[in-house]
Amino acid sequence: MFVLRQCLTLGTKSSVRNFAAATNLVNVKINEDTGVVIMELNKPPVNSLNYELLEAMHRTLVKLENERCSGMILTSSSPNTFSAGLDLLEMYKPTVDKARKFWGMLQNTWIKLYSAPYPTVAAINGHSPAGGCLLAMSCEYRIMVPKKKIGLNETQLGIVAPQWFQDCMKNIIGSRQAEKALIAGTLFSSEEAAKIGLIDELATDKEDLMKKAHDFMDEQLGLPPLARSTVKIGFRKDTLNRLINSREVDTKYFIDFIFQPKVQESLEMYLQALKKK
Numbered sequence: 001m002f003v004l005r006q007c008l009t010l011g012t013k014s015s016v017r018n019f020a021a022a023t024n025l026v027n028v029k030i031n032e033d034t035g036v037v038i039m040e041l042n043k044p045p046v047n048s049l050n051y052e053l054l055e056a057m058h059r060t061l062v063k064l065e066n067e068r069c070s071g072m073i074l075t076s077s078s079p080n081t082f083s084a085g086l087d088l089l090e091m092y093k094p095t096v097d098k099a100r101k102f103w104g105m106l107q108n109t110w111i112k113l114y115s116a117p118y119p120t121v122a123a124i125n126g127h128s129p130a131g132g133c134l135l136a137m138s139c140e141y142r143i144m145v146p147k148k149k150i151g152l153n154e155t156q157l158g159i160v161a162p163q164w165f166q167d168c169m170k171n172i173i174g175s176r177q178a179e180k181a182l183i184a185g186t187l188f189s190s191e192e193a194a195k196i197g198l199i200d201e202l203a204t205d206k207e208d209l210m211k212k213a214h215d216f217m218d219e220q221l222g223l224p225p226l227a228r229s230t231v232k233i234g235f236r237k238d239t240l241n242r243l244i245n246s247r248e249v250d251t252k253y254f255i256d257f258i259f260q261p262k263v264q265e266s267l268e269m270y271l272q273a274l275k276k277k
């Protein structure tokens with residue numbers, strides 16, 4: 001399998017097809033021999049997750065259900081950032097309708113990604129705060145380049161990571177570590193994240209990152225797919241159902257929370273600080 005993949009990636013026999021996407025916010029390539037898909041987030045400069053990017057991801061995930069997709073590697077085209085998390089502009093002075101639509105699409109995308117039956121790997125080639133960390137945590141396996149930051153830093157911004165973000169972290173690093181990290185809003189270095197198990201492997205550089213992602217995929221493709229996915233969904237169903245059964249309440253929390261004047265003030269200050277950097 002490894003040799004076959006090397007031949008394919010080195011281009012001796014090009015069987016990689018661009019997956020027709022309605023936008024260029026995600027670049028999607030499917031290897032027609034192995035069925036492995038690479039989904040590259042492509043919203044410069046930092047892949048902040050606005051409605052349009054989430055919608056493009058969601059549409060791709062739906063489309064993959066009807067393709068011969070055997071696995072998916074999620075990565076980013078940005079040189080420095082995997083994803084900067086939710087687009088703060090979606091939360092800063094939106095209309096209620098816009099905020100509701102945005103949150104609904106975030107929920108849709110997360111449900112699809114978290115419940116994908118095929119193996120999913122986050123090839124984290126840059127910083128991955130907040131919603132970026134959520135995307136990475138929703139994959140089954142995480143590999144990260146050195147000296148970048150990852151974590152649910154919401155508390156530090158004066159906002160609260162939603163319950164399902166928190167659940168994802170708890171499922172990966174355990175309740176005690178997650179409680180400490182969430183209360184403090186810790187952003188871990190790649191090296192620290194590897195120590196506590198928030199990421200599974202450290203890569204030496206971007207080339208090594210993709211090699212390791214394909215290695216993990218090769219291992220998974222050797223397993224009986226139905227047994228594999230049944231176990232995966234068994235582990236994830238409580239977390240999934242917790243959101244699925246309370247989507248409306250979760251949306252109401254979000255709307256009530258972001259429309260508080262203090263939260264809007266914090267967002268404004270944070271946005272200004274980011275612009276001044």
Ligand SMILES: CC/C=C\C/C=C\C/C=C\C=C\CC(=O)SCCNC(=O)CCNC(=O)[C@H](O)C(C)(C)COP(=O)(O)OP(=O)(O)OC[C@H]1O[C@@H](n2cnc3c(N)ncnc32)[C@H](O)[C@@H]1OP(=O)(O)O
Nearest residue numbers: 048084085086087088127130131160162253254257274275
């Ligand atoms: C009871 C409670 C119930 C329910 C919960 C209710 C509410 C919860 C609500 C929200 C949950 C939110 C989760 C989130 O994801 S919030 C987003 C958090 N993200 C961050 O804190 C990251 C911010 N960005 C950075 O730290 C950096 O940009 C970086 C490290 C990712 C990359 O650094 P660089 O130096 O490479 O790039 P910059 O110069 O900083 O940025 C370039 C450019 O991009 C703009 N930008 C950055 N991040 C965002 C973002 N998240 N949204 C929008 N825009 C962003 C930045 O301002 C720069 O813009 P300009 O080029 O200056 O115009």
